[in-house]
Amino acid sequence: MAIRLGDEAPNFTAETTEGSINFHEWKGSSWAVLFSHPKDFTPVCTTELGAVAKLKPEFEKRNVKVIGLSVDPVDSHRRWAADIQDVTGAALNFPLIADPDRSVALSYDMIHPNASETATVRSVFVIGGDNKVKLSLTYPASTGRNFQELLRSIDSLQLTAGYSVATPADWKQGEDVIIVPAVSDEDAKKKFPAGFVAKKPYLRVTPQPDRAAKV
Ligand code: BEZ
16 A cells, blocks of 8 residues: 555565665654665665765664564675775675565555556655654656755754655755744744745745754
8 A cells, every 4th residue: 555644654574785674663753764775786775875875974864763663584685785985996895685575565556557666666665753654755766866855854844743844846954944824924924034025925935943943
């Protein structure tokens, strides 16, 4: 069944390159990114895993644990890890799930039979501290993902979880944000002491609140 935003992320126990993991126990109250790969020893996936390994400190800064999935067995993952290091210069520094019976892939609806009967698509799930799915993305095998965009989206998710704001098109950390329409002007004056500009009655912008609080 498809996993929708707000659903609980299905739990599973699986072999990974870092041993057997019970997903919910491993994740604890951190956020997590779970992302799938069509197959081991494939070119796009090799570049993606190296890219995420290099960005691990950025995920950690945001209290996000990263875990990959490819349906091949764990001994294949270990051999592939040497190639990933060789090609990208980055050691695989997060667990990669082996899912030979595709049970995890099926529970997250990562196999789209009209794309491929056997390989997973490039799914991404961002899961909050409460184990609920906050964001999902689906890319085809032929298109590598942009992990800077994933970090940017996590910044928005974590900010909007804590304040009554939304982020506009192409927003980046530190830029002005939008006050959600459910907040009245009167309440907005109290909630956002840095003030706001009403470009339209329904489009009010204010400095990013956690930054504004520091200045
Ligand atoms: C890749 O990871 O490079 C890939 C995998 C399946 C189909 C096409 C590309």
